[in-house]
């Protein structure tokens with residue numbers, strides 16, 4: 242694609258999908274850091290944002306685009322090949338790049354690697370004064386995530402899939418502008434502009450369950466339900482709307498009924514729906530930094546029963562949290 246030739250239609254459609262998810266006025270004139278692994282999805286995001294920012298009048302001088310690459314160094318020469326590839330992409334587009342090589346190469350599980358690179362992306366955005374960290378999850382990532390949550394056991398938030406955006410620290414927003422675009426479309430669009438990318442040879446083995454969902458389960462589902470991915474994406478989007486509604490109701494309820502001091506005092510309430518009270522309690526756990534891992538569905542239900550006074554007494558919750566009901570309220574206190 243040259244500056245004078247019109248972009249191929251599929252490439253144009255990909256850029257339009259980004260603009261629908263992330264309108265120009267939100268990113269124009271501010272700093273954006275794009276997490277780029279060298280894989281097709283994030284290479285497409287870099288190319289598309291670079292293209293969109295070059296449109297006449299699209300980006301005032303205060304705006305900037307920086308590529309960030311975290312070299313996990315877990316795949317030997319292949320990790321270094323990916324870093325060099327991303328460096329030359331930055332070079333070719335004349336974009337600044339921040340690349341960091343992990344010092345902790347013994348961490349192999351996906352969760353620790355993800356936390357490390359997210360911390361790096363957040364720090365890069367803070368150092369650069371960027372407003373956004375953009376990452377390139379696709380609609381297929383979303384479908385796989387919903388199925389993974391569903392099969393593992395989840396609540397409404399898990400069924401809502403990957404969030405299109407969320408805050409990352411105080412001043413940064415993590416955004417996923419390719420969430421409505423399929424992996425196939427992304428690859429076809431890159432082909433149309435003759436842009437290569439790196440394939441990660443460990444994709445097939447790193448996260449066993451994720452790969453089983455991707456390579457076995459989804460093709461099996463699609464053999465009977467060809468439009469299943471679109472159906473799951475739509476269901477997740479509707480679920481996300483519901484979650485947002487409950488989230489803001491829970492927020493209001495917490496402001497009115499929960500009093501945080503040396504102990505946490507919760508006013509009794511016999512009227513409010515359990516989903517709102519339970520979500521408010523989950524928000525409380527998170528703001529107090531209390532451990533969530535041990536909390537099961539029945540623990541959240543029990544708190545609701547104490548608050549709505551269908552059950553009374555004293556009990557211990559995971560993380561050494563003592564819950565006691567009095568005539569007027571419920572008191573929570575963390576022992577030790």
Ligand SMILES: Nc1ncnc2c1ncn2[C@@H]1O[C@H](COP(=O)(O)OP(=O)(O)OP(=O)(O)O)[C@@H](O)[C@H]1O
Pocket residue numbers: 275276277278282283309310311312313355358375376377378382
């Ligand atoms: N090594 C990396 N350096 C910079 N950014 C990265 C790197 N790896 C992934 N990313 C960014 O994160 C996006 C998602 O990648 P990947 O699917 O591996 O992510 P994840 O964070 O493990 O999420 P999930 O497994 O939940 O889908 C990529 O498209 C890219 O934008």
